[in-house]
Amino acid sequence: MNKVKIAxxxxxxxxxxxxxTRIIARSEIAEKTIFFHNGRVALDFFVANAQKQDELPDLILLDINMPVLDGWQFLDEYVKLVPTMGKKITVFIVSSSIDEEDYARARAFDVVTRFIVKPLTxxxxxxxxxxxxxx
Structure with a gap:
């Protein structure tokens, strides 16, 4: 099975x-996993590393309900960065929300591949x- 370099x-x-962390290790989908506790810290990372292809993940698993900068606010800023990024990154929203409005909002972002309801397996x-x- 193939795996991503960075999730x-x-x-x-x-x-x-x-x-x-344990599920990713058990599934063996990534060589390395990086974590950010809110959208602001994640966005700062992407801004700082936009041209560093080896530092950027292949996959983002994004929650929408977070303090400081939530997932929606992160996506609003992230889509502006995409044209400057040195790599195509696949984004999945992973949330406990079952609100149809959240699903519709996720579909409105071209960068979001899919919405997955927690728990992630x-x-x-x-x-x-x-x-x-x-x-």
């Missing part, structure tokens, strides 16, 4: 990030990997 998780829930990650462009 990125943007989520403020410490229990979830602990759990997703090994099967979800294998499905995600199958949807990624060939590395």
């Amino acid at each position: 990125c998780v943007v989520d403020d829930d410490e229990i979830y990030t602990y759990t997703v 090994v099967d979800h990650l294998h499905d995600i990997l199958a949807q990624l462009p060939v590395q």
